[in-house]
Amino acid sequence: MAVSSDSCRSLNHPYVTVVLKLADHSGHVRSKVFEMTIPEFQNFFKQFKEMSAALENV
Secondary structure, three states, X not given: OEOOOOOOOOOOOOEEXXXXXXXXXXXXXXXXXXXXXXXXXXXXXXXXXXXXXXXXXX
16 A cells, blocks of 8 residues: 555555556566555455456356
8 A cells, every 4th residue: 555656745545556467478578557546446356356256167
């Protein structure tokens, strides 16, 4: 969680910084970084859990 950001000096609310490492078909890895509020992160996490469950059934 962050209490400051590059885009804001003081967030006044906790934020979660997420770093995703993505690999393309050739194996090249790049990072994608973004910040979310706690409710946004909880929704994001819920969606990932649902995708994981769906993939297990494939």
